[in-house]
Every structure is written in structure tokens, then in C-alpha cells.
Amino acid sequence: MTDAEGARRLHPASLLIDAARSARAYAIPGIVALVAGSRGEFRWIGIALLAGLVLGLVLPALRWRAFTYRIEGGALTIEQGLSNRRRRTIPLDRIQDVSLEQGVAERILGLAKVKIETGGGCADEGLLDGVGLSEARRLRQVLQRGRGASVDAPAETVEEAPLFAMPFGRVLLLGLFNFSLVWLVALMWLIGKADDMLELDWSALADTAEHASMVRLGLWTILALIGLVLALTVIGGVARAVIRYAGFRLTHRDGRFRLQQGLFARRDTVILDRRIQLAQVRGGAIRQWLGWRALEFQTLGGSDGPSGRLEVAPLARDTEIGPILDVAGFPRLQADGWKGIGNRHGLAMALRRGAPIALAASVAGWFEPWAWLGLILLAPVIAVALLATRHHDYALRETDMQVRRGVLRRHAWILPYASVQVVSIRQGPLQRMLGLTTVSADSAGASSGPRLDLVDLPAALVPEVARELVARA
């Protein structure tokens, strides 16, 4: 039985961050003060400023003082709250993940947020919002050791060689692939606004002799604008990638992965091997053609983001993805032995994608004859849809199921049978006409985005596929 000498508090510098957050409370008294001041009712200024002071400085200080944590009796106990006192006890055995997060403010002040998670939950059960960085690291090691830890155990510093890391050049490349369309939208809006303003100018200039040269100048300006926006688009994408992925480092030790990434706000995430439900290998239209893919793990109650999807290798070659899967205890994607989904999948996709376009073009064409040209869009859409057959296949293997799907963005999933929760077979009216079904294996922690469903599996194959999945689950 271990006993701690006493409770610890958060780092005092966390007060600053808390105070800055409560600065919102300044706003209302500040506004009241201004309004009262302009009217000449001085007592209200005094009251408002006093209220602001209390809320802004005194409350965070009191909160800081009221927050304590300790490790004793095999559990982490957190006490907090001013009016509502809350004491939360987390048994050390139940702690699954401990991750550290640093926002910009925390980075500057040398603090970190320690997030503690127990099994299954999506929210963090324990949050130490603002401990010193070395204390945070020490806590993480201590908490992960489980029973027998004490608050004051010393930290170990072991730097292991990374399993996967992204050099700066690769982060830039990722930024280029992810170029942000936000700037393009901004450009459209700008052009729209400029158009409203320039309309008047054009009509005024139409009479002058310099009209011709003005038009030429206008053309160059437009081209320059487009060039500028494209450049901004690219720069925006690269900047976003650098801020998010700079210094990306993946290591593995003692049955857990550790991820570090981020330029200003450094994120340090830990995930246990046994919480990984499935692995997804993602490609993008251009990058997969050049041999780059991303590896993601879907985790149970992920500490990283709301969806439980963790990018362990945002941009990597297949040769780099293989070792990560091995370390996680996952089989690699098989080379051959894939079963195609069948030709009718392409037909079904063509109908699904083509019908709305045909309908929209027809309806619009009713009002505006030239809208019939929209039907030209059908050609590439149907061509891509028909290709879907070639790129959708699956394999029911000894320990896992693997699925590949996607024409422009090729996705592949590796789902161990142990992660299969519920098997659903669905059939919409279109599928019924074509004798097709969609088979889904549901798993924990899934998010939005393409799923590992078998889309348009011929109904005749359903009994055997379903029975296999269920028998092995």
C-alpha cells in the first residue's frame, strides 16, 4: 500500500491561462463601466470594475487553490471546485491512456494538460489542466505503471528510436497534397465583390479613348489575381500542414504507441495496442498515384479528437506502413486472393451517381434550355462509377477481414474479427432491383467517412459471408 505525503496543486502559471480565459468576464463589466462612465453615473463604474476584478483575478486564484490531486491507495484522486466540491477517484488499474496536450499558451509557459482516460469512455475522465511539463511527463509514466505508484516517484527519461517520423520536407509535401480550397472560395467571393464595384467603373470608362488599354490592364490584373490566389491556396495548405504535423514522431513501447506532432500547439498522444479496433490505409487521388498513403487506427474511446480516428502515419510509403502494422499486431494487407465485388456494383454506382445529375439537368433544362449541357457531366461521372467494380474487393481471412474500395481515393481496411460488434445487411430499393446488398461490420469508435462496408454484394453471397463473419466474431 503506498501513501503520498500530500496533495499537489497545478502549476501556478496555469493561473494566467485561467485568468485569460475568464477575461471574457471582463467584457461585461467593462462595457457596463464604459456606458456608465459616458452617462456620468460613477458609482456604476466602481461596481462594474470591482466585479471585473473579482471575476478576473480572484476567482481563478481561488479555483487554483481548490484544485488538488494525489496518488494514494492505488488510485488518483482529484479534488476541485469552489462552491460545488467534487472529488473524483480513478483507480490506477482503470487508467487506459494518459496523454499530454500543449496549446500555444501552454507551450510558452512550459505547461501541459494531462488527460486521463479510463476504458471505453469518450470524454476524459481526469484532466489536470496546467502542470509543469516535466511534472506532466513524470505523472504520465507513474500513472501508466499502475498500482504501486506514488505521487513522488521519479521520472525515467528514455528516448526511443522513432518507429515512424516525418521530416520537414515530407510535411511540406503533405501540405501540397492537401491544398486548401478555402482560398479559392475566398477568391470567388472577392471577384463577386469586385464585380459589383467595377461595374460602374467600366461603364464610365467606356467612353474614353483609353478604354482599350484599360481593358488590357484589367486582363493582366485578373490573371495576377488568379495567380496570387493560387499561390495563397498552396501556401495556406502548406502552412496548415506544418502547424499540425511538424515534428511528427511515432514510437512504440510496452504495448502502446506514442505520437508527437505540432508546431505551436504540441500534441502528445498515447494509445494502447489493445484499444485499436481496425486499421485503415487511405490514399488521395494524386498522392496514391505517386505511392503515398496514410495509415489510421480506429480506437476505442479515442483520446485524440471526437471520432476516435488516429493518424499514425499521415503520409507514408507502403514499406513504412508495413512495420507499423506489424508492431501493432495487425496483419498486413494481403497481396492477392482478393474477391471482387461483382460487375453490378459498377452499374449500381453509375445509377446512383448519374441519376441525380440527370434529374437536375432535366429539371433545369425545363427552365433554361442550355442547362441540358449539364448532361455532359454524366460522362466522366459514369466512367468513374463503372470503374468502382475494379477497385472494390474483399477477403475473409483466418483472423481478419480486409476490404478495398474507392476509385479516386483508394481505401483499404483491416478489421480483425475480434473487433466486429454487429453485422448488418441492408438493401435499398435500387439494390433490390439489381439483387444486391450492403454488408456492414460495425466496430467500436467508428466515425464519419467511407466505411468498410461491402457495397453491392450480390444477394446470393450474403448467407455465406454473413455466416463466416458471425461465426468468427
Next chain:
Amino acid sequence: MTFAIIPLLPLEGGYVKVLRARAAIRSVLLFAAAVGLELFVDWPFPGIVLVPALAFAIWMVGVVPPRRWKHMGYAYTGRELHVASGFLFRSHTVVPVSRVQHIDIVQGPVERFFSLSTLVLNTAGSDASAVVLPGITRETAEEIRDSIRSQIGSALA
């Protein structure tokens, strides 16, 4: 049934009445809205809102429930529970007993009137985390629940 995975048992016949009762309640609300619209808005000719509303209500109460019931079914093999439903969008869901986290038996007021209940199995999944089997007797629901509980209990012990 539709997907020929495993022979399914139909739900209790009384469930049609539950579906009808529910449809009737919704139709009453719809009807009230239609009457309101009819009276307070000027239409080209009378009955343009009321007649379709009436037809829709008759269809929802008279035609749809037995059709829906026909496409519903279940099977409990002792190792998994199968639930099938839907006539426009058909679905067949399989829950292995080993994946059940907790079990609910629910009885709404309408169901209680017809002495039926609904069994809900919760798993750790994300989309299909709760699998619902309506329209069975309370005894059947409890049998399945006890069977699942004993299996999960023995697994932990």
C-alpha cells in the same frame, strides 16, 4: 426471409395492432393540422388538403402496418440474435452474444396495452450500437435476456 441467412420467426401478431395504434395517433395529429390548414387558408376548391391527408392516414393505418410486420422477423440461436425489418429499406442485423454490453426490456404504453415488449441489446459498436427487437412477448424477451446473461456471466467467471 429476404436474405436467407437463417430461418426467422415472425413477431407476435399483436404487433400489427401496436403499429396501427401508433400510426393512428400520428394520423390524428396530421389530421388536426390538415383541418387547420383547410379552414384558415383559402384554397382553390374545398377538400384539397383534407382529402389527401385522409387518404394518407388511411394508407398509414390500414395498409402499411401489416406489410411492415410481414417483413419483420427474428431468430435467437443461443449464440447470436438476428433481427430483420423494413419493406422499402430492408435490413438484417446480427448481434453475437459475446458482444452484448447490456440489455434493456422496454414497454411503451401502447405495447403494454397489447402485452408486448421490446428487447434492446447494446454493444460497443458505433452505428449499430443498439439493436432493437420489438413486438415480442415479455416472456420471450426475458428468456432471451436470461440466456444472454448466463452466457456472458460464465465468460467473465
